[in-house]
Amino acid sequence: MTERVLVVDDEKNMRWVLAQALEGAGFEVAQASDGKEALAAVAEVEPDLMVLDHKMPRPDGMEVLRRLRAGGNTFPIIMLTAHGNVAQAVEAMKAGANEYLTKPFDLEELKIAIEKALTVSNLAAEVERLREELDREYDVEGIVAADSAMLDVLENVQKVAPTNATVMIYGESGTGKELVARATHRLSPRADKPFVSVSAGALPETLLESELFGYEKGAFTGAVTAKPGRFEMANGGTLFLDEIGDIAPSVQVKLLRVLQEKRFERLGGTRTIEVDVRVVAATNKDLQQMIADGDFREDLFYRLNVVPVTLPPLRSRAGDIPLLVAHFLEKLNAGKKTISQEAMEALAAYKWPGNIRELENTIERIVILTQGDKIGIDDLPLEIRLNTGACPAPMQGFVLPEDGVDLEEVELDLVRQALERAGGSGPKAAKLLGLTAKTLEARMQRLGL
Numbered sequence: 001m002t003e004r005v006l007v008v009d010d011e012k013n014m015r016w017v018l019a020q021a022l023e024g025a026g027f028e029v030a031q032a033s034d035g036k037e038a039l040a041a042v043a044e045v046e047p048d049l050m051v052l053d054h055k056m057p058r059p060d061g062m063e064v065l066r067r068l069r070a071g072g073n074t075f076p077i078i079m080l081t082a083h084g085n086v087a088q089a090v091e092a093m094k095a096g097a098n099e100y101l102t103k104p105f106d107l108e109e110l111k112i113a114i115e116k117a118l119t120v121s122n123l124a125a126e127v128e129r130l131r132e133e134l135d136r137e138y139d140v141e142g143i144v145a146a147d148s149a150m151l152d153v154l155e156n157v158q159k160v161a162p163t164n165a166t167v168m169i170y171g172e173s174g175t176g177k178e179l180v181a182r183a184t185h186r187l188s189p190r191a192d193k194p195f196v197s198v199s200a201g202a203l204p205e206t207l208l209e210s211e212l213f214g215y216e217k218g219a220f221t222g223a224v225t226a227k228p229g230r231f232e233m234a235n236g237g238t239l240f241l242d243e244i245g246d247i248a249p250s251v252q253v254k255l256l257r258v259l260q261e262k263r264f265e266r267l268g269g270t271r272t273i274e275v276d277v278r279v280v281a282a283t284n285k286d287l288q289q290m291i292a293d294g295d296f297r298e299d300l301f302y303r304l305n306v307v308p309v310t311l312p313p314l315r316s317r318a319g320d321i322p323l324l325v326a327h328f329l330e331k332l333n334a335g336k337k338t339i340s341q342e343a344m345e346a347l348a349a350y351k352w353p354g355n356i357r358e359l360e361n362t363i364e365r366i367v368i369l370t371q372g373d374k375i376g377i378d379d380l381p382l383e384i385r386l387n388t389g390a391c392p393a394p395m396q397g398f399v400l401p402e403d404g405v406d407l408e409e410v411e412l413d414l415v416r417q418a419l420e421r422a423g424g425s426g427p428k429a430a431k432l433l434g435l436t437a438k439t440l441e442a443r444m445q446r447l448g449l
Helices: 010-023 036-046 061-070 085-094 107-136 150-159 177-186 205-213 250-262 287-292 296-302 318-331 339-347 357-369 382-387 409-421 426-433 437-447
Strands: 004-008 027-034 048-051 077-081 098-101 138-140 142-146 167-170 195-199 238-242 263-265 272-274 279-281 307-310
Touching: 004 426, 010 048, 010 107, 027 036, 027 138, 036 048, 036 061, 036 279, 048 061, 048 107, 061 077, 061 085, 061 177, 077 107, 085 098, 098 107, 142 150, 142 177, 142 195, 142 205, 150 177, 150 307, 167 263, 177 195, 177 238, 177 279, 250 263, 250 296, 287 296, 307 318, 318 339, 318 357, 339 382, 382 409, 409 426, 426 437
Parallel strands: 004 027, 004 048, 048 077, 077 098, 167 279, 167 307, 195 238, 238 279
Antiparallel strands: 138 142, 263 272
16 A cells, blocks of 8 residues: 655755655655645545645744644654754654754755655564454454354353363473463362362373372471472462373372262371362364273373363464464563564464464574664574575575474574585585575574584
8 A cells, every 4th residue: 555645845846856856766845835625634645654745834843843742643653854953853843753854955865765764663563563463353261263163162161160070281392282271270269279280101100199188297208397288279270281182090089089089098197188179181183092992091181081172273263373473572561572474474374383482482593693774584493494495595405304203403504504505614514405595694603602
């Protein structure tokens, strides 16, 4: 869409010169000869930017500037004057001018000022749009989504949260299962009670049992004091059992009893402890297949699978990636950084095997390594550029590994191949990889080359 510029100047010749120059640069130009015409034209023209003369009749440029800003108009305004001084420039900038140029000025200087002001304005508008979209779409307890499948998930979470029903969350690693569990807790009547999390896959069988149910003093070597388990700690609240498919059969039996009877005994103890705990479980495994293989109890499955919730992988909700990128940039206090359209398309096209966790870690890595305020295609990790075809033709001829290899190792190997083919020349290796020499140098430092 052609951007509209409103030129306001009481000198007819100046208006004509500016209009010719700006129309030649591809802008749509409207004109006003004084302050009164300018204020009237704003509503009619709806300019993307205004070039405003300082000294004019009825009212002058400063008054026009103040009225526009007071009225909520946020489009960029570049002030022009033949009587400029530092005090006037400061006054104009404080009143809301984006730039202040003194006549005579070079037309190229004005074009550069206009392009800069429009770029900043458009970026600010895009950030605001993303923030509004974050608020307008679904942001349930910190879960950012606009994809229809994910919105269905969040709608179900809002429905089940007020109940005491056990929830089973399915999804690949990194899809946000714990976030959904926490949202379920915070939207429930138990929100003011504890939310306790335990990862079954991170603990061996004996340690997991003591973590869940606690133990009495002397229950085993090293048990010098009694310790409450996670069920006791979560009493009245919610217990999140992550990686439930990794629980050993012996622990499955005890877990089933707690779910059925709401009571248990600590390891080495005889006193029965009663608890009121809502359980939310999660897994990235196929429990039905595990039941068929004899690795998971069918009765426990039905106790846990009261309300199943399946989280889609990030690759199937690529439309959410711009929202998530904006969210992570803000979370990292990097709101001033912007991403080029090419880089955003590359991020959206990548398959993200590590899902949202991988995206968040990637954005953090990019923010740390990118020096300027604009994140471009060259600032993205090499694996993303390779997987999206973002690397140019010179990448042909490199030996790429098979799937399943660590992506950082892929990047390291490719950089080594490029350096070898370039005879050790960094600039030549960068050209082969489709990178700038500066970007390759930064990556070599990170990779320890």
